[in-house]
Amino acid sequence: MSAAHYEVIIIGGSYSGLSAAMALGRSLRKVLVIDSGKPCNEQTPHSHNFLTQDGKSPKEIVSLAKKQVEEYETITFYHGKAIDSKKVENGFEITTAKGETLTSKKLILATGITDEIPEIKGFEECWGISLIHCPYCHGYEYKGKKTGIIANGDKAVHIASLVKNLTDDVTVITKGKGKFTEEQLQKLKNNKIEIIESGISELKHQNGIVESIIFSDGEEVKFEAVYGAFPFKQHSEIPKQLGCEFTEFGHIKVDFMQKTNIPGVFGCGDNSSMMRSVSNAVMTGNVAGAMVNMELVTDCF
Numbered sequence: 001m002s003a004a005h006y007e008v009i010i011i012g013g014s015y016s017g018l019s020a021a022m023a024l025g026r027s028l029r030k031v032l033v034i035d036s037g038k039p040c041n042e043q044t045p046h047s048h049n050f051l052t053q054d055g056k057s058p059k060e061i062v063s064l065a066k067k068q069v070e071e072y073e074t075i076t077f078y079h080g081k082a083i084d085s086k087k088v089e090n091g092f093e094i095t096t097a098k099g100e101t102l103t104s105k106k107l108i109l110a111t112g113i114t115d116e117i118p119e120i121k122g123f124e125e126c127w128g129i130s131l132i133h134c135p136y137c138h139g140y141e142y143k144g145k146k147t148g149i150i151a152n153g154d155k156a157v158h159i160a161s162l163v164k165n166l167t168d169d170v171t172v173i174t175k176g177k178g179k180f181t182e183e184q185l186q187k188l189k190n191n192k193i194e195i196i197e198s199g200i201s202e203l204k205h206q207n208g209i210v211e212s213i214i215f216s217d218g219e220e221v222k223f224e225a226v227y228g229a230f231p232f233k234q235h236s237e238i239p240k241q242l243g244c245e246f247t248e249f250g251h252i253k254v255d256f257m258q259k260t261n262i263p264g265v266f267g268c269g270d271n272s273s274m275m276r277s278v279s280n281a282v283m284t285g286n287v288a289g290a291m292v293n294m295e296l297v298t299d300c301f
Contacts, residue, residue: 005103006032008292009094011082011238012110014039015278016269016285018065020108023289025072029296032102033069034094036081039112043208044128049136050278061278078102085238091264092242105299106292109244109252109260109267110285111236118230122203129208131226135162137277142225143167148213150200151229153179157187159227164191171221173213175199196221234271249274258288266292 008024010017013035024031041047041058048054053061069075084095091105115133117123123131132138143166149159152174163170171194172178178195180188188195199216203226212222232250234240245253245261251274252267254260260267268284270276 004032004100006030006076007104007296008032008106008108009034009092009102009104010108010110011094011236012112012269013037013066013077014062014110014112014269015065015281016288017108017110018062018069019282019285020110020266020268020289020292021069021075022065022072023286024293025069025075027293028074029293031075032078032104033075034078034080034082034096034102037079041128046141047278048138048140050282053278058278082236082238085241087242087262094238105264106295107242107265108285108288108292109236109239109265109271110269110281110288111234111238111271113232113250113270114235116231116233117228118200120200120203122205123228126203126205126208126210126226127228130205130210130224131203131228133228133230134276135159135166135227138225139163139166145169145224146222147171148173148221148223148226149229150175150226152176154184155229156180157184159229160188160191160193163227164193168192170194171196171223173198173200173226236271239267239271257291258284259291264295 007030010020010033013033021031021033044058046055047058081097082094083097086093092107094102117127145167146169147167148171150173151159156172173196178197201216202214204212210223210226212220214220239252242262247253252272254267254272258266258268266288268288269281
């Protein structure tokens with residue numbers, strides 16, 4: 001069976017992928033968006049800090065975005081998962097989980113990341129609801145609340161400094177020996193931030209809303225919100241398959257035009273940025289789409 005061919009394949013159909021698709025659709029580029037329909041913020045009830053969409057659910061925002069992108073007749077959607085990729089003579093070849101082969105001149109990776117949530121009772125159920133990752137995305141809704149921060153070292157101090165502006169009741173939970181410099185300990189003390197070094201046995205909640213943390217020593221402490229600084233991994237193996245370079249933190253390394261080190265491959269959204277927000281995903285996707293179009297123009301004009 002001959003491969004279906006496109007000018008651009010976008011892997012990932014959430015905020016950054018749809019933004020890239022819109023930019024390309026407006027330039028009449030033949031685009032395929034491959035999307036498995038599994039966004040990382042699937043259970044987050046509300047999205048914030050994005051003009052015109054503040055307070056809407058992620059599903060609402062994506063549904064409206066897709067409806068608008070579908071208006072551009074040169075854009076096609078494929079529901080499924082891209083599992084393999086390789087560089088071929090005139091571009092790239094993508095293989096899907098259904099065994100289909102698709103090719104394109106250029107490739108945009110809007111594949112996102114996967115949070116590695118600790119396997120502790122209650123964590124998964126609360127993630128994105130009251131166990132949160134970003135003060136800018138969720139902090140305002142928990143202003144003035146008793147707040148825990150599950151992190152250690154530099155990360156804990158960074159988050160604490162941001163959260164302290166939103167509430168005076170902050171506790172850092174290190175889940176083991178604290179890894180702080182004397183200067184950092186003094187800063188935490190000056191800001192009346194307690195440190196708990198005990199391990200966590202359970203996050204007690206009601207329908208994802210945190211009530212308290214039960215520690216490994218049996219102590220139970222009430223909290224109304226908890227920040228979690230957890231590791232992540234790339235959601236897709238395709239960037240690695242293609243030979244993309246990564247930053248020391250694990251993001252795809254891109255330049256200001258969203259180009260990776262592989263000619264013809266661009267990255268956008270959470271997979272290539274520390275700024276994890278809807279607005280940043282939309283912005284980087286828009287840049288990636290415009291820059292891919294410019295490369296296609298240069299190739300043939």
